[in-house]
Amino acid sequence: MADPVSAAAAVGWAMKAAGWVASPIISELYKKASSLLSFDASQKLKELEPKILLLQRVMEIVEESPYRPRLQQLFNDLKSAFYEAEDILDDVEYYLLEKQIQDDYLKLEVAAPRRNKNHVKKLLTSAMKKCNFLKDQECGMSKIELKQSLEKIEKVINDACGFFEQMNLPNKSNTNLSKPANSRGAVTTARPPSLVIGRDKDCDNIVAMLHDNEEDAQPNTNRAQCYSVIGIHGIGGSGKSTLSQLVCAREQKDGHFNLVMWVHVSQDFSVDTIFGQMSEAASRTPCPQFNNLDTLQTNLEKVLHGKRFLLVLDDVWYNNRDVRQYEKLQQILSPLNAGEPGSKVLVTSRTKDALIALGAAEQRCIPMSVLGEDVFLKLFKHYAFHNVCVAADDRIRLEDIATQIAKKLKGSPLAAKIVGGQLRMRPNIDYWRSSRDGNHLDDTMGALWWSYQHLDEQVRRCFAYCSIFPRRRLLRQDELVKLWAAEGFARSSNEGKDSEDVCQGYFDELVSASFLQHKVEFHTGRKDTYIVHDLLLDLADKVAGSDCFKIENRWKRRGDSLIMEGGHEKEVPLDARHFYLQTYDSELITEKICKLDKLRTLIIDGVDVTKPVEDKVVKSLFVRLKKLRVLIIPVYNDQGTFSVPECIGQLRHLRL
Structure with missing residues (x-):
């Protein structure tokens, strides 16, 4: 078996990320493309679904393959094509929104009393002039682009499947090639109470010191x-x-x-x-x-x-x-x-x-002392059985399986919390047996990866997004939910359900599975804040790949690379889509960030009061980063106000 830590750097990890990129996006395209386009897109997409599943499964067994560079390129091409289709779909929906406003305008004009018609017409005409609406021909172009994008997706997937047929893949059991079991009962969002087991003596010793x-x-x-x-x-x-x-x-x-x-x-x-x-x-x-x-x-x-x-x-x-x-x-x-x-x-x-x-x-x-076997089992069972209601006979069998799983976790409290949380959400004997019999739980990182795979697809996407933030940054519940909704991560069979309500459900699942851990803000006592454990953030970084990029603290330039404080060299990936900058820097924004034409998110967390945000820099962002969906800049000036430039109308994807 490949070493899980090494595998984290291998393409297999990146390819598995297709699970949160490909599946949710193709389902959205499947749902909407046929109503937006004149050709039979839905049938084509339906035919691609089993091929995508094959692509994801094969990637799990080629981490050590000499074909890795070729596979990496295929994955990058596929991911780029999906994102492109998602953006074009957004353009077309923007056009439909324009048409709806135009129709409402006509209805208002017809319904208004004669003496008010000129006033209503003036107001609506003025409002529409201030918006940069797509013209009919622009929407037509968007539809053509969407069709071309879907054809690109089809070509990449067919190329990948053809390439796989030429590979001499090792034999793997059906079990290893199967998707993670997802046999849930009702998914609980109950949060395990704060509990520390087996550390009282350690605490007493430290307090004495x-x-x-x-x-x-x-x-x-x-x-x-x-x-x-x-x-x-x-x-x-x-x-x-x-x-x-x-x-x-x-x-x-x-x-x-x-x-x-x-x-x-x-x-x-x-x-x-x-x-x-x-x-x-x-x-x-x-x-x-x-x-x-x-x-x-x-x-x-x-x-x-x-x-x-x-x-x-x-x-x-x-x-x-x-x-x-x-x-x-x-x-x-x-x-x-x-x-x-x-x-x-x-x-x-x-x-x-x-x-x-x-x-x-x-x-x-x-x-750190190693928890005794009995103490560790008690900790693991707390997370695995908290608020779980099953028949008495099933409980006995689950208890026995839990004892065997606990031995595989090598005494890691974090693994106990994460794996126990996944089992708690699925109190199914077959699922627990399958988890016990796999080899994924033999070390902490492997256990975390196994748990990640068992999250719902959109929840995985939301978790990977968290890699944009620095280690141990306190994340507010409302902040994350609004960001995920703005990014378009919400997917629901209920068309009328508010996107923030859908994303709140994703948040609850991440908390229930302990991927987000509650932490009261020390300075203020604020209670709606959460953190991602360092090892889980390492996992999120691997899963997100080049999609998410962050720059913390001070930096300096060396050629095309950035040298972080501490001497770590980083290159800003040109295909980055989510970018976090700890402190505003006009040079970095104009020289680097404005060249990232695929960027969807730009979060600038702080501004030096001696170097306020310049209007020309903001204007440059609006003109050059046209795919932005989220833009956060703390603006300070003497007047306490900020004038938004008119070119904001070019940001058709921006969520308000």
Whole structure:
């Protein structure tokens, strides 16, 4: 069996992404094309469905194939053709909307009293002039383009199937080639209650260390500190963040510390961002905008002055060969001496080296303990059986199967949560047996991938979209639902159902399956916020491929590539469709982003108050990115207003 982590980088992962690209889009085309076009498109699409299924199945067995480059190109061609058809379909529907408005205009003109007709006509004529409506010939062109696009899809799929016939594929059982079982009863959206099992002793030990009053000093330095460092290390998904959250919650109740701060440290973090988060966590108010790092540090020292604090630095990444990264970690610690003696820093990381780099003594580097077999089984059964109602005999058999599945999960709490959630939604004995007998659950990433495959197609598409956001970014429920609806992800057999209601259902399923995990916003106490676990975000990144791209923190240019803070080199994929930019940068937008003519989403999360958004940059976006469906830009100026340029009328796909 291929190593799941290696397979993640292989084309098989990307090809399986066709499950969320191809199937939902072809069903939408199947439903609408025949009513929009004069040729028999629906029959052609119906004939393509089994070929698409063959394409998806074959991709699952060619991850190690020498034909991989050719297969990758076929997949890219197929994905591009589907997206193109989706955009053209949107154009045609835009035309139909125009026709509807024109018809309503005529009805109003006929129905209006004679004395009001001129007034009504003037209003409607003015409104229609302000819109950039498609003309009849433009709609005709769109229909021709849609027909050509469907023919392109047909050609790509037929080419792929012909190519597969020439390949000497290994023999696989029907079981391995079959689609994931989807034998559900009623899908529950009940969210398992927050529960931590088997970590009470670990929590007690860490709290005892936090309350230790010994005179601590940082290793390898003569200068005594007002704080000491304690660290937790372990593999991804082992429960480090959960344990530190448990400790943090207890300390907030106990009142031993004047301040309790929680900060997530990303792989490519910037010191000023961390200082800002620390300041907000300490003061419970938004951090003021400062122009330089020294001012940020001075402000943070004022907040910490005279207070005994607990600072949790969660998920610290560290490479002991990276001198710059070490220097940044030391910078994070520099304002902390403003606090009172007895303050503590609790660090979580996948490596012990990170803890030592931040000053933890060897005896204060705590490895995550492995849950005992009985404790882990209890945790797994909690997620697998919560609120499940089955007959007593079936319950006994499911309990037995669950015990066998739990042994395959190698004690990973994250795998227990994700796999248990999938089983809970399908309390079917045959389904559980099939899950037990497969080889997908033998490691954490394999278990996550297995669980992803069992989500509904549109739900998979929504999950992959989450890869556009940075690690540990808090995602608001209403934000995600509105974004998915604007992207056109909603698919429902109920034509009259509101798209946001449909997407709310997708959201509930991701929460129920633990792909989105509830997390109260630490600074504000806001409760409708969620995060994607790091390993799940890794999975989303693989599934989304080049469709989603994000740029966090600082960057600089090297030729056509961007160098992220930390030295990671990235090239902006020309076929990117969803783009996240942490901070507005006019050069990056005009030089890079405006060239992405397939872009559907542009989210700019923040703006430096000293470098406001320029009208000419916004106008350039409107003129050049004509396929945009979502555009988010925080605009600040002296007047507190922003004038939308007239060229916004060119964005026919933009959702309001």
